[in-house]
Amino acid sequence: MREIKASQITKAVTELVRRANFILRSDVLSALRSAYRFEKNKRAKTILKAILDNAAYAREKNLAICQDTGMPVVFVQIGQYLKISGNLKAAINSGIANGYKNYSLRNSIVSDPLLRGKSGFSPCIMHMDIIPGDKIKLTLLPKGFGCENKSQLKMFKPTAGREEIKKFIIDAVKSAGPDACPPYVVGVGIGGSADYASIMAKKALLRKIKLQGGLLRGLSPKGTVPGFERELLFEINNLNIGPMGLGGKITALAVNIQTYPTHISGLPVAVNISCHALRSAEVVL
Amino acid sequence: MKKIFTPLDLNKIKTLKAGQEILLSGIIYAARDQAHKRMVQAIKLRKALPFELRDAVIYYCGPTQTPKGKIIGSCGPTTSSRMDVFTNFLLAKGLKGMIGKGCRSGEVKKAIKKYKGIYFITYAGCGALLSKYVRSVKTVAYGDLGPEAILKLEVENFPLIVAIDVNGGCIYG
Numbered sequence: 001m002r003e004i005k006a007s008q009i010t011k012a013v014t015e016l017v018r019r020a021n022f023i024l025r026s027d028v029l030s031a032l033r034s035a036y037r038f039e040k041n042k043r044a045k046t047i048l049k050a051i052l053d054n055a056a057y058a059r060e061k062n063l064a065i066c067q068d069t070g071m072p073v074v075f076v077q078i079g080q081y082l083k084i085s086g087n088l089k090a091a092i093n094s095g096i097a098n099g100y101k102n103y104s105l106r107n108s109i110v111s112d113p114l115l116r117g118k119s120g121f122s123p124c125i126m127h128m129d130i131i132p133g134d135k136i137k138l139t140l141l142p143k144g145f146g147c148e149n150k151s152q153l154k155m156f157k158p159t160a161g162r163e164e165i166k167k168f169i170i171d172a173v174k175s176a177g178p179d180a181c182p183p184y185v186v187g188v189g190i191g192g193s194a195d196y197a198s199i200m201a202k203k204a205l206l207r208k209i210k211l212q213g214g215l216l217r218g219l220s221p222k223g224t225v226p227g228f229e230r231e232l233l234f235e236i237n238n239l240n241i242g243p244m245g246l247g248g249k250i251t252a253l254a255v256n257i258q259t260y261p262t263h264i265s266g267l268p269v270a271v272n273i274s275c276h277a278l279r280s281a282e283v284v285l
Numbered sequence: 286m287k288k289i290f291t292p293l294d295l296n297k298i299k300t301l302k303a304g305q306e307i308l309l310s311g312i313i314y315a316a317r318d319q320a321h322k323r324m325v326q327a328i329k330l331r332k333a334l335p336f337e338l339r340d341a342v343i344y345y346c347g348p349t350q351t352p353k354g355k356i357i358g359s360c361g362p363t364t365s366s367r368m369d370v371f372t373n374f375l376l377a378k379g380l381k382g383m384i385g386k387g388c389r390s391g392e393v394k395k396a397i398k399k400y401k402g403i404y405f406i407t408y409a410g411c412g413a414l415l416s417k418y419v420r421s422v423k424t425v426a427y428g429d430l431g432p433e434a435i436l437k438l439e440v441e442n443f444p445l446i447v448a449i450d451v452n453g454g455c456i457y458g
Contacts, residue, residue, distance in 0.1 A: 050408045050411050050414060051410065051411060053411075053414055054410070054411035054412070054413050054414040055413075057413045057417075058359070058414075061413065062352065063352065063355075063416060064358060064412060064413065065359070065412070065413060066359060066410050066411075066412045067346065067347065067348050067349050067359040067360050067361050067412040068361075068363070069349060069359075101350075103352075104349055104352040104353075104358055105349050105350065105358075106349040106350065106358075107350070107431050107432055108347075116319065118429065119430075119432060119433075146386075177387070177388060177457075178386070178387045179366060180364070181386070181409045181410040244386070244408070244409050245388075246446075275409075277410045
């Protein structure tokens with residue numbers, strides 16, 4: 001059985017903290033560049049330029065892309081034939097705390113949600129999964145709370161139609177409005193259970209943004225998920241919220257949907273919105 | 286682009302209209318959720334406030350830690366609407382300007398009009414870029430709050446957009 005030391009995991013997580021917070025994801029960067037090209041509204045274009053300049057400056061100067069370095073969310077996929085010597089969860093949290101401290105990020109985590117109190121760098125949120133093989137894949141998503149606060153969950157009736165679901169997702173974007181740093185990436189989880197739909201909505205943010213048919217064309221609005229994604233993106237980009245909510249064509253860079261089988265009695269739908277500074281980094285050990 | 290200085294002068298800011306871009310120089314105070322809660326408690330208990338609110342500007346911001354060799358870390362705006370419930374108390378005590386991101390409540394709009402205040406927004410999610418305009422930083426109160434402490438920031442040509450002007454005109458409609 002392949003073996004890995006917990007200390008190697010700590011080291012790898014520390015590096016993920018640096019990469020995720022200083023270097024904007026390349027697919028997000030490409031989408032923002034396309035948005036800048038597509039955008040006609042003068043003010044929106046200026047803002048998109050500032051967003052691109054910010055990413056370049058952060059990378060050059062080793063500065064956090066955004067001061068909200070997020071609630072760190074770590075997706076852990078462990079190969080079933082891998083043996084980890086040491087405490088895995090403690091190793092991940094040490095990696096997070098080391099990274100956030102050493103790279104001068106923000107200590108945004110309060111240990112008690114009601115008492116609040118002094119804030120620190122950890123713990124992070126962990127989602128564990130077992131996969132085939134003998135490797136471990138770690139993905140860090142530092143999730144800013146300006147956009148996390150705009151998350152929504154609705155338990156639809158199983159007979160709900162596509163239009164009802166669409167309205168719920170679009171209303172979630174409308175209610176985020178200018179507050180959560182548009183242009184957004186909209187993560188959606190459909191099916192499963194209440195908790196599972198919420199996790200899918202967040203995981204959907206990890207999927208690479210593909211500019212299928214561009215940001216502004218609503219193509220093949222059929223029953224398929226890719227068709228539904230494009231249809232939603234098209235309608236969201238007609239809301240005229242725009243960058244910083246000051247109007248413009250680009251309100252969202254992508255809509256990413258994940259689905260899972262669900263129960264005959266229900267249809268859970270969760271929305272997890274990301275700001276334009278959608279940051280994540282992954283490593284396989 | 287119009288240049289504005291702190292402390293804010295009503296004669297200057299009353300000419301500014303929602304949508305207008307300006308550059309702000311001078312002292313601004315970074316304060317967010319918990320600092321607002323404490324300041325409003327202090328006002329209710331008739332206790333002294335940690336800095337002179339009259340004609341001052343508050344920036345809704347909690348920067349990262351300061352990296353070695355730098356003046357400040359990433360320091361963009363946080364969502365302003367979370368401060369809405371506290372804003373009326375501060376405007377009544379003389380606060381003049383606020384900087385943040387996003388919409389404000391109807392109550393805040395009314396209070397801004399009543400007290401002749403002004404609300405600005407700045408590039409949201411661009412904290413690294415905005416650090417360029419900060420010349421100095423000093424913690425002035427509530428250091429125990431960590432990233433939510435009140436900081437005195439000296440800024441030069443900080444880029445802002447007027448979001449709610451002294452007459453209550455709002456960029457978001």
